[in-house]
Amino acid sequence: MILHWSKKKSITGNKATPYLRSIILLFVFYLPITGVSQTKLNVHGYLTQAFAISDGHQILGIPSTGTSDYRTLALQFRFDLDEASNFVIQLSHKKTGKSPLAVLEKDIALDWAFFQHKFSNQYSIKVGKIQIPFGIYNEVRDVGVLLPFYGLPYAPYGEGGYMSETVDGLSITFMSEDFNPWNFEFSIYAGHWSWSEWFNTKNVFSGALEQQVGIAQIEKGVGGQLVLNTPVDGLRLIAAGQFGRVVDGLSFSENGILGPKNFYDGLLAIDADFEKYFFRSEFLFLALDKTDVQVNAGYAQAGYYFSESFSLNIQGEMFRVNYLTLPPILSKITGKSSFSFDFDIDYAIGFKYNFSSNYTLKLEGHWNKGYLVEEIALSPFQEKAAETLYSILSLSTSF
């Protein structure tokens, strides 16, 4: 699917949705006080509402005038059919300010819905629309109370960064129990998922900005993840990988820049969460078959807990694209046979204050250099990366 327009307009929403949204917002803020938990049905949810502003360029949907149209919200319903089987469904509402990808947002979207059965304490299966176990954060990417910053690092989790939250298919998980103090969890999954893509171009005649948005489909996708819990309490190591065929969208359609391609990626992560501090880092490698394009992306973040309520967090991330051999036209423009550029570099510092385990306030500042700016078209082959400062103030709750 490709959406193409020069004047942005919403393709979602109707007259009823503001009322529906208000009801859900009230519901989410009311539930932490009352709680809804029964033997057969459990209702949980989360909400993060933010105000974000940038110093000049528009980036990640954040304009220089600021936006409060920046939130994530979800309601989860879990039905326990018996001791071993359950059905889980999660509905969400997400707003990303003025992001080009905002046109893909639905007022109420189905996050995931799956049937889960535990054959034993070790083996379980999920069937349906399932969260992809990939790295430290992919399964909890919007749960604000759990995150040190408002959002996840663009590398490797960014919208448009070759990453999906869910797979339509099945997953099987094995959890070891017999290797104390070491134990591990291994998951494999297969099915179909999708990536969102966007980029800016200049109209060759008028010079006007044109934003292009597309959804690439991953067919016959398979993946797996190994989480190794070490004897050091709070320290775990993760290795993950995926393989599939990408079609459609902006780059991978028959007439796209790259055409249909096989892709494979791999991820290594370390997650250390201790009494006084935490350190997390992930590194992603992605390659497209029969092209000379590779992506190396990663981040490191650390935090110090001054108290149980208050922490200081820092983060650095990098998303690097390598053209091992440039196509002739690009080689002529750059005068080089190969080309590498940092698509995104971002450094952040933030404070997090927990009023309780269920209410969290975050204030963060980011310095970004790259090609994620949204109000102009920047070519990495011809122009320098843009520098942007942006800040986000957010309040999160969950129940």
Next chain:
Amino acid sequence: MKRLVISLLVIIIILPAVFTIAKNKKGYKVVTGTSTNTKSIGKDELSRIFLKKKHKWGDGVRIFPVDLVESRKERTEFSKDIHNKKVSSIKAYWQKQIFTGRGVPPPEKVTDSEVLDYIQQHEGAIGYVSNSTSIENLKIKVITVTDD
């Protein structure tokens, strides 16, 4: 003089022990139904039960752990003592379990009497209440927690 030295020595030896006993005296006691065939339990096993990593007693009866709410000081002490973690860390663990669809936490009760009611209503239930709470005339017993 000899008596004074002996008395001082006794005080020096006994006093720290008295303080240690006082310090180690827990503010909570772990309780279960009288039908549960368990007299004592290790800290590690108890932690696994409250994290829902262990689901059944030795005789196959399903375990129903019941917690106290975050604001109760017994919850803080139980988390530190049994899980060796802050309550906020345990809460974060459950938020991850919930929002990955893996599981939900034990029910949380505000008062000790609610915990005791829950245990009497659910065969195989286990919880903890304040040390000063009476369980007389209830079908509930205290089980000893060992250091594994």
